[in-house]
Amino acid sequence: MNDDIDVLLTETRSFPPPAEFARTALLNDPNIYLEAANDTEAFWMEQARTLEWIRPFTKGLEWDAPHVKWFSDGTLNASANCLDRHVRGAKRNAAAIIWEGEPGDRRTITYWELYRQVNQFANVLKGLGVERGDRVAIYLPLIPECAIAMLACARIGAAHSVVFGGFSPESLRDRINDSECKVLVTADGGYRRGQVVPLKRNADKALEETPSIRHVVVVQRRQGSTIQEAHTEMKEGRDHWYHRLMHNASAQCEPEAMNAEDVLYILYTSGTTGKPKGIVHTTGGYMTGVAYTTKYVFDLKDDDVFWCTADVGWVTGHSYLVYGPLANGATCLMYEGAPDWPEKDRFWDLCERHGVTILYTAPTAIRAFMKWGDQHPAKHDLSRLRLLGSVGEPINPEAWMWYQQHIGGNRCPIVDTWWQTETGAIVISPLPGITPTKPGSATMPLPGFSAALLDIRAKEIDVGGGLLALTKPWPSMLRTIWGDDARYVETYFTKWPGRPDLYFPGDGAKRDDDGFYWILGRVDDVLNVAGHRIGTMEVESALVEHPAVAEAAVVGKAHDIKGQAIAAFVTLREGFTQSSSLRDELREFVAQKIGAIAKPDDILFSADLPKTRSGKIMRRLLRDIAEGRALGDTTTLADPNVVAGLKDQYEAQES
Numbered sequence: 069m070n071d072d073i074d075v076l077l078t079e080t081r082s083f084p085p086p087a088e089f090a091r092t093a094l095l096n097d098p099n100i101y102l103e104a105a106n107d108t109e110a111f112w113m114e115q116a117r118t119l120e121w122i123r124p125f126t127k128g129l130e131w132d133a134p135h136v137k138w139f140s141d142g143t144l145n146a147s148a149n150c151l152d153r154h155v156r157g158a159k160r161n162a163a164a165i166i167w168e169g170e171p172g173d174r175r176t177i178t179y180w181e182l183y184r185q186v187n188q189f190a191n192v193l194k195g196l197g198v199e200r201g202d203r204v205a206i207y208l209p210l211i212p213e214c215a216i217a218m219l220a221c222a223r224i225g226a227a228h229s230v231v232f233g234g235f236s237p238e239s240l241r242d243r244i245n246d247s248e249c250k251v252l253v254t255a256d257g258g259y260r261r262g263q264v265v266p267l268k269r270n271a272d273k274a275l276e277e278t279p280s281i282r283h284v285v286v287v288q289r290r291q292g293s294t295i296q297e298a299h300t301e302m303k304e305g306r307d308h309w310y311h312r313l314m315h316n317a318s319a320q321c322e323p324e325a326m327n328a329e330d331v332l333y334i335l336y337t338s339g340t341t342g343k344p345k346g347i348v349h350t351t352g353g354y355m356t357g358v359a360y361t362t363k364y365v366f367d368l369k370d371d372d373v374f375w376c377t378a379d380v381g382w383v384t385g386h387s388y389l390v391y392g393p394l395a396n397g398a399t400c401l402m403y404e405g406a407p408d409w410p411e412k413d414r415f416w417d418l419c420e421r422h423g424v425t426i427l428y429t430a431p432t433a434i435r436a437f438m439k440w441g442d443q444h445p446a447k448h449d450l451s452r453l454r455l456l457g458s459v460g461e462p463i464n465p466e467a468w469m470w471y472q473q474h475i476g477g478n479r480c481p482i483v484d485t486w487w488q489t490e491t492g493a494i495v496i497s498p499l500p501g502i503t504p505t506k507p508g509s510a511t512m513p514l515p516g517f518s519a520a521l522l523d524i525r526a527k528e529i530d531v532g533g534g535l536l537a538l539t540k541p542w543p544s545m546l547r548t549i550w551g552d553d554a555r556y557v558e559t560y561f562t563k564w565p566g567r568p569d570l571y572f573p574g575d576g577a578k579r580d581d582d583g584f585y586w587i588l589g590r591v592d593d594v595l596n597v598a599g600h601r602i603g604t605m606e607v608e609s610a611l612v613e614h615p616a617v618a619e620a621a622v623v624g625k626a627h628d629i630k631g632q633a634i635a636a637f638v639t640l641r642e643g644f645t646q647s648s649s650l651r652d653e654l655r656e657f658v659a660q661k662i663g664a665i666a667k668p669d670d671i672l673f674s675a676d677l678p679k680t681r682s683g684k685i686m687r688r689l690l691r692d693i694a695e696g697r698a699l700g701d702t703t704t705l706a707d708p709n710v711v712a713g714l715k716d717q718y719e720a721q722e723s
């Protein structure tokens with residue numbers, strides 16, 4: 069962590085909002101920071117009132133740390149906020165979703181059409197026995213039906229649990245079982261780099277052990293015929309084609325009046341144990357947080373075309389591809405596939421053809437674009453772009469500068485947005501018409517949010533490095549972990565003993581002389597690989613399930629494009645010998661168990677792992693080895709020779 073602080077301390081460039089941008093921005097008066105800080109509860113109540121409530125709330129915050137409620141006597145419906153209020157007005161015929169599939173198929177869906185399809189699918193779900201309070205799993209490629217299924221759940225008061233299409237059958241199974249989903253919505257297949265991802269076939273494997281599932285709805289990716297390569301059996305009575313059910317469904321479904329604190333969705337994310345956590349978001353607070361941040365962080369106006377490149381399987385897709393933009397009546401671009409398919413200019417081609425004005429993507433993608441070369445964006449007219457965003461991991465100043473110059477034409481402000489699955493909405497980010505930006509800094513908490521940098525005793529660090537804390541509750545914060553409230557308390561509110569009012573996100577950060585935050589990354593056993601959160605324990609648990617593996621330790625190692633890559637140290641069971649084919653087999657095994665995103669880059673076989681005398685694996689030393697650094701302090705090790713031997717071996721393998 070200290071190396072990172074040094075690098076960031078030398079970054080002194082600062083960019084005020086471009087004058088022309090600031091002049092027309094929705095927010096350009098810095099007083100908003102002070103107003104929100106003076107009465108944060110009143111500030112949030114004002115934001116919440118921009119939503120459409122069925123029964124208006126009178127209560128704001130109820131904080132019984134670490135448990136929280138917001139607007140608890142109000143009722144509303146998230147899908148009505150995203151659709152019904154727009155189809156009553158001028159947005160009725162505006163495009164809600166401009167979608168493009170990887171093979172090049174296109175669909176544009178107006179608010180009116182989306183409204184009708186969501187109503188129909190809400191009735192389909194009801195017809196399959198889904199009731200208010202039930203859970204529905206969604207395992208889809210990035211197609212408009214993702215948004216339709218999510219909003220249909222919200223309409224009838226069922227919680228959705230979206231599982232990223234890149235996750236394995238076992239990962240899907242565990243998530244379905246943890247929250248006992250009644251229905252699964254999937255597709256015959258999706259596309260990634262020209263390959264078919266056979267989602268229904270994967271789902272069928274998961275469904276062998278998911279007793280709670282009564283019905284499966286399958287979207288046919290190509291009208292009229294199922295994708296040949298993904299062909300799969302439909303199980304009589306359980307499996308239904310989406311288009312057949314929709315054909316007979318009424319397009320009128322009254323939205324349920326949900327309590328502000330009713331669950332809107334569950335989204336699983338990695339933590340420091342082998343078992344992912346079901347993050348619970350509720351209706352009123354979450355919708356308030358995403359509607360407010362989408363509008364002001366992205367300065368969203370009627371004629372914008374907003375493109376968030378995240379998949380709906382991650383929180384960024386939930387908040388900034390579906391709920392936030394649609395609550396604001398925005399026009400969103402949704403693209404299914406890879407940025408380098410069929411050519412490395414696909415993103416810039418999309419931006420040009422669809423007239424994208426706001427682009428929100430991840431540092432790992434930006435670093436890949438840099439590597440592919442300036443000629444790809446240079447071929448396209450990107451002059452409609454007016455604002456750029458970054459999310460998912462720290463952005464290195466070099467990538468930030470490249471993004472500003474080669475994508476933004478030195479004209480667009482960049483909003484580096486720090487937040488998490490748990491925060492629901494962006495927390496630390498510039499306001500593009502107000503806040504000066506510095507390459508590599510997410511700047512400061514948005515109005516309404518409060519952060520501090522603390523040492524381990526909860527003492528505030530004014531300038532320097534420390535642990536990031538969120539010091540006041542905010543409406544879109546998680547409410548609990550599904551089925552495990554003790555884990556909620558323990559994970560987020562016990563870092564500073566006796567201070568259940570302090571939320572610990574798990575990140576380390578630096579604060580500079582201007583009070584700007586520079587996020588350094590996770591300080592716990594969570595990795596961030598290409599912007600995806602993966603727990604070291606999850607990968608370790610997968611590895612030890614292989615019959616050859618006795619013990620495994622997984623660490624992150626710096627990677628120039630992915631940010632972090634996975635390195636695994638493995639000790640074999642008696643009777644197994646190391647080989648390059650076993651190494652490949654183990655990498656493939658992890659991909660099968662969790663998903664391709666968790667596949668280790670390196671596997672090192674070793675007779676022993678470096679442990680303290682109490683038996684704890686010293687990950688710090690493993691990281692030193694994986695990143696080729698001089699070994700840190702080894703005096704607390706039970707056997708210092710182990711780690712020296714490992715380092716030699718690792719270096720021999722690398723060369």
Ligand code: 7RM
Nearest residue numbers: 459460461462485486487488489587590601
């Ligand atoms: C939105 C999302 C959360 C973790 C978080 C950080 C890291 C996210 C930034 C960032 C530096 C950023 N949700 N992170 N955004 N680090 N600058 N702008 O990514 O739950 O999947 O991950 O991602 O470590 O704790 S997430």
